[in-house]
Amino acid sequence: MSEHNHIPLHSLKVSCSSCSLRELCLPVGLNREEMSQLDTVIRQSRRLKRGEYLFHSGESFKSLFAVRTGFFKTCVASQDGREQVTGFQMSGELMGLDGISTGNHSCDAIALEDSEVCELPFGRMETLSRDIPSLQHHFYRLMSREIVRDQNVMLLLGNMKAEERIAAFLLNLSQRLSTRGFAANDFILRMSREEIGSFLxxxxxxxxxxxxxxxxxxxxxxDHKHIQLVKVDDLKNLISGCSHANGH
Amino acid sequence: MSEHNHIPLHSLKVSCSSCSLRELCLPVGLNREEMSQLDTVIRQSRRLKRGEYLFHSGESFKSLFAVRTGFFKTCVASQDGREQVTGFQMSGELMGLDGISTGNHSCDAIALEDSEVCELPFGRMETLSRDIPSLQHHFYRLMSREIVRDQNVMLLLGNMKAEERIAAFLLNLSQRLSTRGFAANDFILRMSREEIGSFLxxxxxxxxxxxxxxxxxxxxxxDHKHIQLVKVDDLKNLISGCSHANGH
DNA sequence: ACTCAGTATTGATAAGGGTCAACCTTTACC
DNA sequence: GGTAAAGGTTGACCCTTATCAATACTGAGT
Structure with a gap:
């Protein structure tokens, strides 16, 4: 947590050492002191191997997690074994917001490839957000965004046909990847057909x-998990009308 | 905003004048001064007639709304007219959390019967929540609860059959009504079959x-909108296994 | 390189729920 | 209070997607 002093604020985006979280999840507009306060709270990142659980449903909730690298799914399971994937998370996206409600996680979070996350102890984030208004505001916005995303998934699940769902899914992935600087029309699926199906x-x-x-x-x-979008407009046509349906 | 001084804290629950919000939505554990701060923020309630919009999708977001009396639906609509009901709200439940994200409401809120809501200007609630930690915490929990509810709706929409959905829906309504002191097994539906269908x-x-x-x-x-649950256990059996699936 | 388990593709068939339509009931409004 | 519009029920039929099954591919580990 050293180099901040030597680096102009606007470039912190690319040069923070400990964790890509701040670039992707946290508000701009923090001054140096606030940044360093944040640094004391964000724990060093944790590595997970493919298939490993970040947390289990029912487990006591202590922290939020932000994906640094890798790919996750979150899912709720019913007693008889049916599982519903509630989302896929890529770098910069947050997991665990559901746990705040009861103090226990209400879903599982599982790495779909070798991954790295930042841990944000929620109690300390909460305290800190009292002193840093823009941080508090940012948290409210993050949680609200998750609510909006979920509503759009409901629209998808409640109204759309199989082809529309798949098209919306591919376009949503594409959009999120391109936001992160990856190719929008040429990517590798990190999840199985079954997991896609469960989500959709x-x-x-x-x-x-x-x-x-x-x-x-x-x-x-x-080509198996390798997908290329050739006619994006045709895909978009398919879901025009049911639009809104792009989560995240 | 007067009688607080004469009334022991623990009974504020039943005696607040302006708005039932505090009983239903807001945390216990506020002292008198905090309560009166809250009073200055919560606007007098607004009445709506059946069919009236509380807010429209796209409208600028200023406030959250808590149902005092009556019944609402929230829904997102797609361009081609398809609409997805994302929830039904009864007394004590909050609407508008989706608007925080972008500063614009992302759904419509419509009264299903003559209703009354409390308006909570969000900017002022946000400021106030900095000074009242338990209020801040409560807001985080409320938003998280909404996320959990939405995840359970996803499970319902993604995994359950028509009979299971209807059973889950009836049991969920029943549970929420009984929480509010109404009969659990004998109630009037406030929404049409079409609205139930859209939600499910x-x-x-x-x-x-x-x-x-x-x-x-x-x-x-x-009997039309009058429903009586006769064999609750059989209904519960139907959804055992897919459980978790009770929102709110 | 081989094997086994997990994953994916494709076909045939079935079932659940959507669609269309007719008819009935209730509510709202003139 | 009568009439129109909205909401609800039920039946017949069809379409989409689930289910079952056979086969093939992939990749991790030996």
Whole structure:
């Protein structure tokens, strides 16, 4: 936590050492002292291997986690084994907001590839956010954004057909990847067909068939987990009308 | 805003004059001064007639609203007219949290019967919550609870069959009504079959048929909007396994 | 390089729920 | 109080997606 002093504020974005969190999740507009206060709170990052749980449903909630690198899914499970994936998280995105409510996590968070997260002890963030208004505001906005995202998923699950869901899903991924500087139209899926299906309320066979269909129509190219979007406009046409439906 | 001085703290619950909000939504544990600070922020309530919009999607976000009396739905609409009801709100429940994210409401809120709400100007609540830690904490918890509720709706929409959805819906309503001191097994639906369907991702005909089916089985009695739950355990059996699925 | 388990594709068939339509009931409004 | 509009029920039929099944591919680990 040293170099801040030598670096102009506006470039902190790219030069913070400990954690990419601040670039991606936290508000600009903090002064140096506030930044260093934040530094004392954010714990060093934790590494997880593919398949590892970041937290389990029911576990006591202590911290939020921000993805530094890698890819996660969050899911709620019913007693009889059915599971609903409630979201996929990539770098800069936050997990654990559901735990604040009861003090226990209400979902599982699982790494879909080797990943790294920043831990944000919530109690200390809460305290700190009292002293730093813009931080408090930012947290309210983050939680609200999650609510909006969830509402859009409801719209997707409640109103859209399989093809529309898949198209919305691909376009949403594409948009989030390009925000992070990755190619928008050429990417690797980090999740299985079954996990996509669980998120979208479809069976894995339907996901597979729909991807094949899109490929036959020349809209996308599918090579297992490697996806290329060829005709983005056609995909967008499919969901125009049911729009709003882009989470995150 | 007068009688607080004469009334012991623990009974504020029942005796606040201006607004039932504090009883239902806000944390206990405020002292008298904090309570009176809150009083200066909470605006007098607003009355709405059935069918009236409390706010529209896209409208600038200024305030949260808590239902005092009556019943609301919130919904997001797609361009082509499809609408997804994202929730039904009854007394004590909050609307508008989605607006914090962008500064604009992302859904419509519509009164399903003549209703009364408290307005909570968000900017002032935010400021106040800096000075009153328990208020800040309470807001975080409220927002988190909304996230958990939405996740459970996703589970419902993504995994459950029509009968399970309807059963979960009825049981959820029942539970929330009984929390408020109303009969748990005998109530009037405030929403149409179509609105139920929109919330549950079903068509109105399916809602109607499923209610008829439950009635034939002797599990419930249906007289238009008047519903009686006769065999609650059978309804619960239907959704055991997919449980978790009770919002709010 | 081989194997086994997990993952994906594709086809055939079935079921659940959507769609269309007719009819009935209630509510709201003139 | 009568009439129109909205809401609700029920039936027949069809479409989308789930289910079941066979096969193929991939990749991690030996």
């Amino acid at each position: 309320g479809l069976k894995l066979e339907t996901v597979s068939r729909t991807l094949s269909k899109f490929q036959q129509q020349g809209w996308i190219a599918v | 991702g079903l068509k109105l005909e399916t809602v109607s048929r499923t209610l008829s089916k439950f009635q034939q089985q002797g599990w419930i009695a249906v």
